[in-house]
Amino acid sequence: MTDGRAHDDAVVVVGNGPVGQSASLLLARWGLRVITFDERPERDYVGSRSICQQRDVLDIWDSVGAGRQVADEGVTWTTARTFHRDLELFALTFEDRGRSRFPPFVNISQSRTERILDTALGSQPLVDARWAHCVTGIRPDAGGVTVVGTSPVGPFELRATYVVMCAGGHCDDLRESLGIEFYGHSYADRFLICDIRTELPDWRTERRFYFDPRWNPGRQVLIHPCPDSTYRIDWQVDETYDLDEERRSGALDRRIRQIVGDAAYEIVWCSVYRAHERIADRMSAGRVLLAGDCAHLVTPFGARGLNSGVQDAENAAWKIAYASRGYASPALVRTYDDERHAAAVENLTITSATMDFLAPETPEQIAYRRVTLDDAGADPSARARVDSGRLAEPFWYVDSPLTTLDPSRTFEGRPPKGFTPAPAPGILLPDVPARYDSVAIPLRSLAREHLTVLTGADVDATSVSRAVRAMVSAPVRVMPVAAIEDSMAAITVSEALGIQADEIWLLRPDAYVAAVVRDAEELLAAAARLLAR
Structure with a gap:
């Protein structure tokens, strides 16, 4: 050995x-x-x-x-557009409950x-x-x-x-x-990816998804802007697709020209994959x-x-x-x-629901997709059924054994696309500015240093601190929420959280809310649950 x-x-x-x-x-x-x-x-x-x-x-x-x-090197985009052929069905923008230091998405x-x-x-x-x-x-x-x-x-x-x-x-x-x-499950259809360096000025800051475009009828094309005037283009193709043959025949150039037109372009990278x-x-x-x-x-x-x-x-x-x-x-x-x-x-x-719509495999799925897309041009309610992908978001630990639920802050289920749930136990903190020891620091960064307890205006933070330190072996920071407010911020910690004067908030070391309680005894029980004691 x-x-x-x-x-x-x-x-x-x-x-x-x-x-x-x-x-x-x-x-x-x-x-x-x-x-x-x-x-x-x-x-x-x-x-x-x-x-x-x-x-x-x-x-x-x-x-x-x-x-x-x-974030600085990536291409920032805030809008996701979805088309059926040449008709734009909807454009999605993204909510920010705090005042995040980062854009919703960057491509890099x-x-x-x-x-x-x-x-x-x-x-x-x-x-x-x-x-x-x-x-x-x-x-x-x-x-x-x-x-x-x-x-x-x-x-x-x-x-x-x-x-x-x-x-x-x-x-x-x-x-x-x-x-x-x-x-x-693995899907029969395959996907061609090409990284194309070219100039498409109108597409630099948005993701575009096309159902049934004339340049890929019956299937999809997804276009993402990337740094250095590069665009990532994904074509859905059938399971017999041969990239080498398409290169040899000139069909790959024709495929790309249908999107970039007469603009000069360079293929930076190409690959074919199957979805799983x-x-x-x-x-x-x-x-x-x-x-x-x-x-x-x-x-x-x-x-x-x-x-x-x-x-x-x-x-x-x-x-x-x-x-x-x-x-x-x-x-x-x-x-x-x-x-x-x-x-x-x-x-x-x-x-999986997205793929059922993008690459339907049963007669029922095929019919549903066709009717939905045909209706979506004139019927806004049909557009809501068009599935071009629900973009990444944090998971909410509302059903976790570590979470102490608060009856006054019930989780209403998955919010609409582009939105985040209101702060509550199991929810990731909003990325809101704070101050600690007179230094500006995002609330999430503060939370990621220790277990953190925030107290409302009517709570005696000193007595809460004594009780917690006597019972919890992990490092813990107990602070009145007023002590970390950034008066210069567009939104304060109290406003972003909606913290009430009689409340005590327990924050996890990954910046999720573990509990919202109203006395030290409840807090100690919530901390024991969080630490699996």
């Missing part, structure tokens, strides 16, 4: 793609040592791949020093995102990234996990406290060794947690793949950190499956 060191204090991350990079950075942010294994010899920076990064994921990356650069190639995350990893001494290391076995037990594999210098074996598997959708052997099933909808039957096996494509594969219409994978990584990181440090019961890590499997199910439900 080439690596006999125990490493009993380290967390292993398997896979060094963007979800694995995020997991490594987030674990290290909590002070944990991380060893990352990837079977590739080096990073393969190629193609646009997962391009669409959602506001709240930029916010997560910002906590590890990468979000601002991703996955390759560039990975470079930015690699730069952040390069300045993180707690992360040891090992390329050309293929993990062949993962054996969890009560005290940790044994990881075995092969490297350029021979086999290796080491022990770890936890493993976060971010090894992509094709890690069947590792999943099966853990007794995890990966079930779902798959999900693991569970996202954990003892001390092994599955994240990203390893746990769930969804179609790209809605940008829910990479974005949900990064949210997996954050959920895993803070729970592993709190359990490892004794701040919480080890049972806290088991709630990763409760929360993130539910998120994966919701994403799969949404994207």
